[in-house]
Amino acid sequence: MPSIEELQQRIIELEEEKRLGEKEKRRHERIIRRQERQLEQLDKMVKTNESVDVRLFYELDQISKQLEAEKQKSEKLLLNILPKSIAERLKTENKAIADGFESVTVLFSDIVGFTNLSTHFPPETLVQLLNELFSIFDDLTESHDLEKIKTIGDAYMVAGGLPEPQEYHTEAIADLALEMKQGLARFNEEHHMAFDLRVGIHTGPAVAGVIGINKFVYDIWGDTVNTASRMESHGIPGQIQVSQQTYEHLKSKYVFQERGVIEVKGKGEMRTYLLQGKHESIA
Numbered sequence: 001m002p003s004i005e006e007l008q009q010r011i012i013e014l015e016e017e018k019r020l021g022e023k024e025k026r027r028h029e030r031i032i033r034r035q036e037r038q039l040e041q042l043d044k045m046v047k048t049n050e051s052v053d054v055r056l057f058y059e060l061d062q063i064s065k066q067l068e069a070e071k072q073k074s075e076k077l078l079l080n081i082l083p084k085s086i087a088e089r090l091k092t093e094n095k096a097i098a099d100g101f102e103s104v105t106v107l108f109s110d111i112v113g114f115t116n117l118s119t120h121f122p123p124e125t126l127v128q129l130l131n132e133l134f135s136i137f138d139d140l141t142e143s144h145d146l147e148k149i150k151t152i153g154d155a156y157m158v159a160g161g162l163p164e165p166q167e168y169h170t171e172a173i174a175d176l177a178l179e180m181k182q183g184l185a186r187f188n189e190e191h192h193m194a195f196d197l198r199v200g201i202h203t204g205p206a207v208a209g210v211i212g213i214n215k216f217v218y219d220i221w222g223d224t225v226n227t228a229s230r231m232e233s234h235g236i237p238g239q240i241q242v243s244q245q246t247y248e249h250l251k252s253k254y255v256f257q258e259r260g261v262i263e264v265k266g267k268g269e270m271r272t273y274l275l276q277g278k279h280e281s282i283a
Contacts, residue, residue, distance in 0.1 A: 082218050083147060083163045086210060098209035104161035105173040105203045105246065106220065106228035109137075109180060112196040112237040114154040129191065130154060136183040144172040149220055155232075159220055162208045170203050170249040174275060177201060177240045199240040200231025201275070203249055230264045231272065240275040247273045254278050 082090070089097055111133070117126060134151060141148050141158050145166065149157040158176060160169030177199050184197050204224035210216050227243060235241035236259075247256060256273040264270045 082210065082216060085163050086218055090210065090216065096209065096211045098207055098211070099163065100205070100207050101162050101165065102205050103169070103203060104159055104206045104208075104220070104224060105170045105201060105249075106206070106225055107158045107160075107173050107177060107199060107201050108229050108232035109156045109177075109197055109199045110232055111154040111184075112198050114195060129193075133184065133187050136187065137180055140176055140179050140183060144176050146172055146176060147218070149218065159206075159208070162206075162220070163218070170246060171253065173201055174240075174242075174246075174250055174254055175278075177275060178277060181238075181240070196237035198232055198235045198237050200228055200233070200235050200242075201240065201246050202228035202231050202243040203246040227264075227267065230267055230270075234262060234264050234272075236274070241272050242275055244271050244273075250275070 086097060111130075114126075114130070117129075121129075134156060137156055138148060144160075146158050146160045146169075147162060149159050151157070158173065160166055160173045166172065180199070181197055184195060187193065188195055202224055204222070204227065206220050206222040206224045208218065208220040210218055231241045231243055241259065242250070242256075250256075255276040255278065257276055259272045259274050261269050261271050
């Protein structure tokens with residue numbers, strides 16, 4: 001049996017162990033609290049970084065959408081002035097584009113009487129009327145897969161068979177001309193106007209493309225263009241005048257009135273025909 005001294009010594013040892021244990025416990029608690037604070041700080045940092053990442057991602061996404069929208073706007077504007085195939089080539093070819101075509105059909109039209117309106121209507125009204133009428137022509141041109149080349153004042157120029165070769169470009173131009181007259185008739189009725197359309201058409205070889213480095217425009221050159229222009233300028237208000245070459249392409253499917261031989265500036269005598277419509281069996 002242990003003596004009283006031994007028991008007292010054991011009690012002292014146990015109290016020391018308890019004291020040391022509590023000290024070690026407090027040390028561990030301090031370590032745990034410090035680690036918890038570090039975890040809290042780390043969590044805050046992670047959340048902050050996540051917030052930054054989310055905000056950055058959102059901003060980048062918005063910028064990307066804006067860039068895509070601007071790209072689409074630019075693409076649309078480019079396609080408003082150039083055929084799609086030509087626009088694609090311009091992106092990759094750092095040179096002038098010029099393509100030769102063995103056969104194209106060119107149409108020129110002029111709104112007879114429109115110029116005289118300038119003395120009776122303000123410019124804004126004239127532009128509005130012209131825009132409305134040309135928008136009708138634009139829709140018709142697109143529906144026949146033809147290429148609008150340009151407008152000059154109240155003149156409207158279209159070509160068929162380019163920039164991609166087209167087998168029935170002459171027929172497409174003839175149909176367009178007839179529908180343009182119908183469109184103008186509806187326009188006149190709606191606006192109480194009395195405009196006439198004078199149209200000239202010619203078929204032949206030509207060169208088309210884009211030249212220059214500023215203000216790109218798809219254009220067409222050659223004697224075919226000049227002759228089509230003469231067919232219009234030497235034509236008759238309300239009529240569609242075509243050359244002998246165009247007539248030969250269309251005579252089996254369309255109705256013509258022979259105008260006969262006329263003197264054409266820069267060309268001499270030419271036999272021309274007036275397009276009246278399609279044969280009933282084809283219309």
